[in-house]
Amino acid sequence: MKKTLQILVIGILLLGCKEKPSDKKEIQEEIIFNQDLVNELERMVKIDQIAASVPQGKYKKLTLKQWNSFKDSVFTTHQKKLKQIFNTYGFVGFDLAGENGSKNFWLMVQHSDHNPDFQLEVLKKMKLEVDKKNANPSNYGYLVDRVYLNTGKKQVFGTQATYNTKTGQAYPKNLSDSLNVNQRRKALGLKPLEMYLNDLTKMHFEMNQEYYRKKGIVKPKLY
Structure with missing residues (x-):
């Protein structure tokens, strides 16, 4: 008799603990558009594009060694900052920084060839955002190829x-x-x-x- 009562009590407790349909829904943190981040990425990408191009203006006066040193400094410094942003927000999607802000973040990750492990880390998170239509699929293809070549594989696209x-x-x-x-x-x-x-x-x-x-x-x- 006691054993029967124990089973009934356990059954009632389990029924009482049963998840409600609403409890099964994942609670997603609301993403708030970050204008300060957009502005920061815009400032960074202007310098990035100078380093990624051929020497122009005052940079023509630099020797090849000085120019290469300048480029390495820009890409290395930016990658450290991008890592901080990534650790805080994950891949910067449209919801956080708009299409242009997201593109600027991606573009500078493209130029972080000195750290392919970081590029791969970003690539994985970017795929999740692409699947949610929160990142540009074409840009994703560029990063796939960059990561593959930087890690000794053949590019895909x-x-x-x-x-x-x-x-x-x-x-x-x-x-x-x-x-x-x-x-x-x-x-x-x-x-x-x-x-x-x-x-x-x-x-x-x-x-x-x-x-x-x-x-x-x-x-x-x-x-």
Whole structure:
């Protein structure tokens, strides 16, 4: 009899503890748009773009060693700051900083090649935001390729290119499954690889016209 009563009491307690449907819903922390963060990323990316380009203005006076030192300093300093932001907010999505703020964060992570472990950490969190439509899928593809190449793997979407110095033509670095690359690119909203490489080729040729003209090349070779 006592044993029967104990079983009944346990059953009643378990019923009383049963989750209500509303309890099963995950409580998500509300994301508040952060204008200060947007402004900070905007300031950082202006310097980042100077370092990521060819020397312009006063930077033309620097020696190659000084220029490389400047670039390394910018990318290393920014990566440390990006790490702080990432540790606080995770991947900076549209809800936190708008499309432009999110893009600026991603772009500077792209340039953190000296720390591929950090890039990979960000990539994993970015995928979650892409799945929620809170980050740009095309940018995600660029970061995938960057991380893969920086960790000794073949790139997937062909976003990372180099150039044939004899013709000025761009071509993808170490690409996996080139026959199906355009299907993968299309899924992320990227244009066909041939069009993308032609755009890069034209830009590269424009920036290095003097070099190629000395070699007798008056126009870039396109696909």
